[in-house]
Amino acid sequence: MADVIDIDDPADPRLDDFRDLNSSDRRPDLPDGKGLVIAEGVLVVQRMLASRFEPISLLGVDRRLGELADDLAGVEVPFYRTSAEVMAEVVGFHLNRGVLAAAHRPPALDLDDVLNGARTVAVLEGVNDHENIGSMFRNAAGLGVDAVLFGDRCADPMYRRAVRVSMGHVLRVPFARVPEWPYGLQRLQDKGFQLISLTPNPSAVTLAEAMTGEKVALLLGAEGPGLSEHTMRRTDVRARIPMAPGTDSLNVATAAAMAFYERVRLAG
Amino acid sequence: MADVIDIDDPADPRLDDFRDLNSSDRRPDLPDGKGLVIAEGVLVVQRMLASRFEPISLLGVDRRLGELADDLAGVEVPFYRTSAEVMAEVVGFHLNRGVLAAAHRPPALDLDDVLNGARTVAVLEGVNDHENIGSMFRNAAGLGVDAVLFGDRCADPMYRRAVRVSMGHVLRVPFARVPEWPYGLQRLQDKGFQLISLTPNPSAVTLAEAMTGEKVALLLGAEGPGLSEHTMRRTDVRARIPMAPGTDSLNVATAAAMAFYERVRLAG
Numbered sequence: 001m002a003d004v005i006d007i008d009d010p011a012d013p014r015l016d017d018f019r020d021l022n023s024s025d026r027r028p029d030l031p032d033g034k035g036l037v038i039a040e041g042v043l044v045v046q047r048m049l050a051s052r053f054e055p056i057s058l059l060g061v062d063r064r065l066g067e068l069a070d071d072l073a074g075v076e077v078p079f080y081r082t083s084a085e086v087m088a089e090v091v092g093f094h095l096n097r098g099v100l101a102a103a104h105r106p107p108a109l110d111l112d113d114v115l116n117g118a119r120t121v122a123v124l125e126g127v128n129d130h131e132n133i134g135s136m137f138r139n140a141a142g143l144g145v146d147a148v149l150f151g152d153r154c155a156d157p158m159y160r161r162a163v164r165v166s167m168g169h170v171l172r173v174p175f176a177r178v179p180e181w182p183y184g185l186q187r188l189q190d191k192g193f194q195l196i197s198l199t200p201n202p203s204a205v206t207l208a209e210a211m212t213g214e215k216v217a218l219l220l221g222a223e224g225p226g227l228s229e230h231t232m233r234r235t236d237v238r239a240r241i242p243m244a245p246g247t248d249s250l251n252v253a254t255a256a257a258m259a260f261y262e263r264v265r266l267a268g
Numbered sequence: 269m270a271d272v273i274d275i276d277d278p279a280d281p282r283l284d285d286f287r288d289l290n291s292s293d294r295r296p297d298l299p300d301g302k303g304l305v306i307a308e309g310v311l312v313v314q315r316m317l318a319s320r321f322e323p324i325s326l327l328g329v330d331r332r333l334g335e336l337a338d339d340l341a342g343v344e345v346p347f348y349r350t351s352a353e354v355m356a357e358v359v360g361f362h363l364n365r366g367v368l369a370a371a372h373r374p375p376a377l378d379l380d381d382v383l384n385g386a387r388t389v390a391v392l393e394g395v396n397d398h399e400n401i402g403s404m405f406r407n408a409a410g411l412g413v414d415a416v417l418f419g420d421r422c423a424d425p426m427y428r429r430a431v432r433v434s435m436g437h438v439l440r441v442p443f444a445r446v447p448e449w450p451y452g453l454q455r456l457q458d459k460g461f462q463l464i465s466l467t468p469n470p471s472a473v474t475l476a477e478a479m480t481g482e483k484v485a486l487l488l489g490a491e492g493p494g495l496s497e498h499t500m501r502r503t504d505v506r507a508r509i510p511m512a513p514g515t516d517s518l519n520v521a522t523a524a525a526m527a528f529y530e531r532v533r534l535a536g
Contacts, residue, residue, distance in 0.1 A: 135519070142511050142518045208533060242532040243410050250410045251403070254525045257518070261526040262533075264510040265476060 002058060002072040002079040004065065010089035015080060017102040018059045021091040021160060028102065029160050035105050038160040039168065041097035046071050047168030053103040059087060060099030068099065105158060111149070111184075114176040115191050118146035119215050120263050123178065123185070123195075125151040125231055126222040127252055133157050134165025135253035136220075141169035143260035148173055149188075149217070151181040151231065182231040185217075193217040195235035197227050198259055200243055207262040210239035218259045223252050270326060270340040270347040272333065278357035283348060285370040286327045289359040289428060296370065297428050303373050306428040307436065309365035314339050315436030321371040327355060328367030336367065373426060379417070379452075382444040383459050386414035387483050388531050391446065391453070391463075393419040393499055394490040395520055401425050402433025403521035404488075409437035411528035416441055417456075417485070419449040419499065450499040453485075461485040463503035465495050466527055468511055475530040478507035486527045491520050 007015065017036055020026045028034040039048040039055075042064060048055055049071045058079045060068075065079055072079065088094045115121070122145055127133060133155050140148055148157070155162065163170045178184040185195060194213025197204075198220050204210075219235055221227035232238060241255045250258075275283065285304055288294045296302040307316040307323075310332060316323055317339045326347045328336075333347055340347065356362045383389070390413055395401060401423050408416055416425070423430065431438050446452040453463060462481025465472075466488050472478075487503055489495035500506060509523045518526075 135522070139518065139522060206533070242529060250407065250525070254403070254407060254522060257522045257525060258529040261510065261529065265474070265530075 001069075002075050002077055004079050004081050007080050007082050008086065010086045014057075014078070015059060015090045017057060018090055018100050019092075022093055027160075029158065031105075031156055031158070037103045037105055037158045037163065037171075039101040039103070039171070040095070040099075040160065040164050042067050042099060044163060044168035044171075045099055045101045047171050048101050048103060049075060051171040052106050053171050054106075055101040055103045058099065058101045059090070061087065064097075064099035109174055109176045111176045111178065111187060112191075114147045114149070114174045115188065115193070120145045120260070121147045121149055121188070121193070121217045122256055122260070123149040123151060123188075123217050123219045124154050124221075125181070125219065125227055126153040126225060127220065128153060128155045128222060129252075130155045130159050130162040131165045132223075132251065132253045134162040134170065135251075136256050137162070137166035137169040137173050139253060139257040139260055140173050141166075143257065143264055145173070145260050145263075148175040150175065150177050182228075182234050185231075185234050188217050189236075191215070194237070195219060196259075197232040197235040197238045198241055198255060199226060199232070199238050200241055201238065202240060204238040204240035207239045207241070207259055208266065210237045211262060211266055216263060218256065218263070220252055220256050220259075223250075269337075270343050270345055272347050272349055275348050275350050276354065278354045282325075282346070283327060283358045285325060286358050286368050287360075290361055295428075297426065299373075299424055299426070305371045305373055305426045305431065305439075307369040307371070307439070308363065308367070308428065308432050310335050310367060312431060312436035312439075313367055313369045315439050316369050316371060317343060319439040320374050321439050322374075323369040323371045326367065326369045327358070329355065332365075332367035377442055377444045379444045379446065379455060380459075382415045382417070382442045383456065383461070388413045388528070389415045389417055389456070389461070389485045390524055390528070391417040391419060391456075391485050391487045392422050392489075393449070393487065393495055394421040394493060395488065396421060396423045396490060397520075398423045398427050398430040399433045400491075400519065400521045402430040402438065403519075404524050405430070405434035405437040405441050405443075407521060407525040407528055408441050409434075411525065411532055413441070413528050413531075416443040418443065418445050450496075450502050453499075453502050456485050457504075459483070462505070463487060464527075465500040465503040465506045466509055466523060467494060467500070467506050468509055469506065470508060472506040472508035475507045475509070475527055476534065478505045479530060479534055484531060486524065486531070488520055488524050488527075491518075
């Protein structure tokens with residue numbers, strides 16, 4: 001069971017891993033700072049406890065400690081128990097989920113390890129919005145996508161907001177960086193993945209027509225710019241996301257979900 | 269051209285239609301209060317100007333006035349020109365889009381009028397999150413869904429956040445209330461719509477199998493509870509959203525997007 005420690009003083013330095021969560025230059029989950037990963041709320045904390053992200057401490061109110069009792073059995077880390085008011089003062093805003101866990105960033109996964117056994121992966125380029133990254137992981141988990149791979153210019157998937165929007169699936173769905181972007185895509189091809197660029201271009205083939213590989217990598221760019229031409233040239237096929245004429249592109253996580261859905265549908 | 273009026277005083281009562289936008293009990297777009305509809309940003313204001321929602325006034329910085337010059341030709345309403353600082357003081361927070369438009373709520377559309385000519389409609393029950401409502405409208409516009417219909421317990425689609433998340437498509441995609449929910453669904457059946465309940469239940473048929481009607485109504489409930497059984501009983505078929513075992517349900521707007529996608533795909 002976690003070691004329960006009552007704390008009343010918001011200035012207590014033992015709470016520093018949870019301090020100023022909304023601060024753009026001091027937050028503890030800045031990759032160049034403390035580099036922690038923060039889970040919020042009972043469900044996401046449970047997912048962290050069951051993941052390769054091992055918490056170093058928790059902060060929460062008594063009620064949440066009770067709800068997590070089973071999950072914390074055998075977990076030897078401090079649970080700092082306090083009031084909602086002290087929590088708000090520490091993190092810098094009112095946090096209605098009542099519990100947080102902090103973990104160190106685990107070593108990055110190796111691309112080859114992530115690809116072994118995978119049949120469907122998403123590959124992102126320039127997706128620089130944390131909420132879109134989070135949604136993408138949630139959709140990946142919900143639709144059986146095996147991994148998420150990152151090319152250049154993507155937002156940090158381990159930022160608290162991405163973790164929260166993903167419902168904790170950032171902690172579960174494996175992810176890795178594709179080195180030497182976009183040339184490193186060759187490593188996916190070497191492993192037998194069909195590389196499919198998603199584009200709103202109406203001259204591209206449909207998703208259903210494009211998706212012929214036994215193993216499939218779905219490449220997605222940010223809303224607006226989309227994938228770079230340089231990257232698209234390195235893929236096997238360009239597939240279009242259906243869209244009504246005269247509308248904007250769909251949200252990138254929504255476009256991804258449709259491609260994930262098509263993959264599930266075709267796999268029967 | 270709009271009548272440009274310079275205002276320096278944030279207390280000027282002519283700006284009251286834009287005051288305290290984040291206030292839960294005073295905001296001007298409360299349906300039981302002033303009942304205004306607020307558009308934010310150049311793109312959404314342009315969509316409002318081209319819609320049945322006629323602005324009564326605009327508030328913005330000079331640069332946005334310039335960007336909207338063509339759209340405002342022939343529009344006889346005041347444009348209150350001011351600084352970003354005064355705008356922030358009026359609305360109650362820093363608004364980085366630099367322009368707002370306020371419109372009265374137009375009369376509700378008649379259900380029969382909305383259904384005439386429509387081939388695909390979404391029908392919502394208990395979707396009480398403004399961002400999900402907004403996303404749903406964006407996805408409806410992007411994937412050629414003709415209308416959004418509301419059953420019981422849904423959030424107000426005309427709230428500023430829903431309008432913003434929809435990228436202004438709340439102002440364009442027709443919507444109407446289904447009266448006497450859920451019995452009023454009969455009116456859709458009378459017009460030849462096949463009613464399809466979306467459910468995570470694995471014993472339901474697939475979306476592709478379910479979607480056989482020439483006219484289709486896709487019924488969606490909130491994440492978590494989903495559609496009520498009472499409502500599902502009144503539909504023609506239950507279709508499942510594919511999901512990996514052991515994951516939560518997908519976001520309701522994402523589930524809707526997959527159904528809209530399937531409709532586009534089957535229609536070829």
